Amino acid sequence: EPEVTQTPSHQVTQMGQEVILRCVPISNHLYFYWYRQILGQKVEFLVSFYNNEISEKSEIFDDQFSVERPDGSNFTLKIRSTKLEDSAMYFCASSIRGQSEAFFGQGTRLTVV
Amino acid sequence: GQQVMQIPQYQHVQEGEDFTTYCNSSTTLSNIQWYKQRPGGHPVFLIQLVKSGEVKKQKRLTFQFGEAKKNSSLHITATQTTDVGTYFCAGFFMTTDSWGKLQFGAGTQVVVTP
Numbered sequence: 311e312p313e314v315t316q317t318p319s320h321q322v323t324q325m326g327q328e329v330i331l332r333c334v335p336i337s338n339h340l341y342f343y344w345y346r347q348i349l350g351q352k353v354e355f356l357v358s359f360y361n362n363e364i365s366e367k368s369e370i371f372d373d374q375f376s377v378e379r380p381d382g383s384n385f386t387l388k389i390r391s392t393k394l395e396d397s398a399m400y401f402c403a404s405s406i407r408g409q410s411e412a413f414f415g416q417g418t419r420l421t422v423v
Numbered sequence: 424g425q426q427v428m429q430i431p432q433y434q435h436v437q438e439g440e441d442f443t444t445y446c447n448s449s450t451t452l453s454n455i456q457w458y459k460q461r462p463g464g465h466p467v468f469l470i471q472l473v474k475s476g477e478v479k480k481q482k483r484l485t486f487q488f489g490e491a492k493k494n495s496s497l498h499i500t501a502t503q504t505t506d507v508g509t510y511f512c513a514g515f516f517m518t519t520d521s522w523g524k525l526q527f528g529a530g531t532q533v534v535v536t537p
Contacts, residue, residue, distance in 0.1 A: 353527040366524040411468040
């Protein structure tokens with residue numbers, strides 16, 4: 311069964327460093343999302359992406375965040391200068407159509423120290 | 424802002440009992456989806472409701488979408504230990520200039536006692 315793949319599974323970084331979280335969505339999907347989940351809390355929307363541009367972003371997704379689809383398969387989330395409060399599980403998701411079911415990856419646990 | 428509220432936050436159930444989790448939005452939803460997240464796992468899609476008043480069943484799970492498309496519920500009958508996890512509702516808001524964002528509720532964490 312096709313699945314969304316995220317790497318790495320766990321990333322530890324120093325405060326102020328840049329991180330790139332990588333995702334390979336399901337191959338025929340066209341709509342992509344990033345979410346984050348602080349331990350035990352809700353799944354928070356960060357950004358949605360379609361046709362090589364951001365469709366919607368939340369207030370969390372400030373200038374420190376960016377997304378890119380550098381080739382036909384990868385979808386990345388970059389955090390330019392990490393803060394302690396960026397520590398969370400980051401989930402990538404994709405869907406075949408707008409507003410259809412989203413398939414989530416296993417997540418990347420980001421720990422900022 | 425566009426938010427999806429979900430209650431209860433926590434549900435402790437005896438095996439064999441029924442329970443219901445509720446989801447409400449302040450504005451009309453285009454559709455609503457339900458996801459389940461097992462401890463340490465990722466959200467997994469359960470179902471999508473699109474039509475006003477829609478009711479769908481999956482074995483012991485019954486999902487409803489309100490007539491005004493602002494609320495939804497998930498009812499589980501005869502709870503089993505395999506039902507443990509957090510159940511999230513997630514709604515797409517109707518916007519005119521984009522295909523919308525899938526906004527998650529806070530989730531209902533379900534613990535089942537044998």
